[in-house]
Amino acid sequence: MLAPSNKNALRVPCVLMRGGTSRGPFFLETDLPGDPNERDRFLIAAMGSPHVLQVNGIGGGNPMTSKVAIVSRSSQPGADVDYLFAQVATDRAFVDVSPNCGNMLSAVGPFAIEAGLVPAEIGETTVRIFNRNTSTTVEAVVQTPAGVVEYEGETAIDGVPGTAAPIKLTFLDALGSKTGAFLPTGHVHEFIENTPVTLVDYAMPMVLLRASDLGLSGDEPPDELEANLPLLERLEAIRLEAGLRMGLGDVSGSVVPKLAILSAARHGGTITSRYFMNAHRCHKGHAVTGALCIAAACRLPGSVAHDLATPSLTSLVNLEHPSGRTEIDLSFDASGQVLRASLVRTARRIFEGNVIVPASAVAAPLEGMQQGGTHAQDHHTPTALLRNSSGINDDRRTL
Structure with a gap:
């Protein structure tokens, strides 16, 4: 009060x-x-x-x-x-x-x-x-x-x-955080605006894209991506359609789902990501929930993330981003599905x-x-x- x-x-x-x-x-x-x-x-x-x-x-x-x-x-x-x-x-x-x-x-x-x-x-x-x-x-x-x-x-x-x-954080039940399903559309791989995407929901609903499909290398600085207005318009069109397909409705007034542009790791990690907080701002580092989602998708055969991740996947996923790395520790159930995800913050x-x-x-x-x-x-x-x-x-x- x-x-x-x-x-x-x-x-x-x-x-x-x-x-x-x-x-x-x-x-x-x-x-x-x-x-x-x-x-x-x-x-x-x-x-x-x-x-x-x-x-x-x-x-x-x-x-x-x-x-x-x-x-x-x-x-x-x-x-x-x-x-x-x-x-x-x-x-x-x-x-x-x-x-x-x-x-x-x-x-x-x-x-x-x-x-x-x-x-x-x-x-x-x-x-x-x-x-x-x-x-x-x-x-x-x-x-x-x-x-x-x-x-x-x-x-x-x-x-x-x-x-x-x-401070160790363990996400106990992050599968389908907003949509109720790890794969809200039921598809591991699909196309929006003639662009391959994976629509996944683990801790955060996300649209995962391959950098090369957007004419990018994937290691561009955030400021460079934010200045690329044709890219931002294309990403937002993809995000709006993804929101409809994921059952989130008209997401033009929301920051969910988030977008990540993925590429192969360059510094000994698992995968590289450029994470978009909204339609025109690229994270200078990486969001935790987005990192968890990408880490879980790395273990999903056929997904955009899995195809780019290092072949020798373990329970530890090292996600490279503009500020360095984020390490995520995954645990799995008997069927191999991600059960929990942990990481350390301060x-x-x-x-x-x-x-x-x-x-x-x-x-x-x-x-x-x-x-x-x-x-x-x-x-x-x-x-x-x-x-x-x-x-x-x-x-x-x-x-």
């Missing part, structure tokens, strides 16, 4: 955290409006959208730094906390809760422990996280050697300077305090605001937007 800073502004507790190669504010759900539309208007104002630099908010002017995590105690059997990811557009008044973000997810465990939602153990603390965007569960192992979260360590991940404590708590937004930005719809994505758990009883200034929200005490 929101607290007034003065009659014209709202003050809401948040913690800015880096999760993997992403960054954004973390909120307790109880501190935000219960109505999804009011919540989205608050997030847009807090991040400073719509503005490409987000100069009037705390966003970073880039999809990797315009992300939000909303955390609460879980009512799901076997889960400790619920995590709702929100991607806030930089250039329009739009919040998308269709996808999950595995990088931001890596900071959910530390945040939940320090917010008092999960008691810390001595040594390591396992936090079971229910992702509301995809209705899947992820197990995070957080370093808590003295019964408190330890962020310092010797683990390095490509795309982030320095080292930090490792996180950092950057600052804690309150974000202040104009009350008017939350109370009334923004002109031109687009409706965000939906997910299975996005139904809340609306709460009062402003509370009595003498009221105390007890859930804030541990922030």
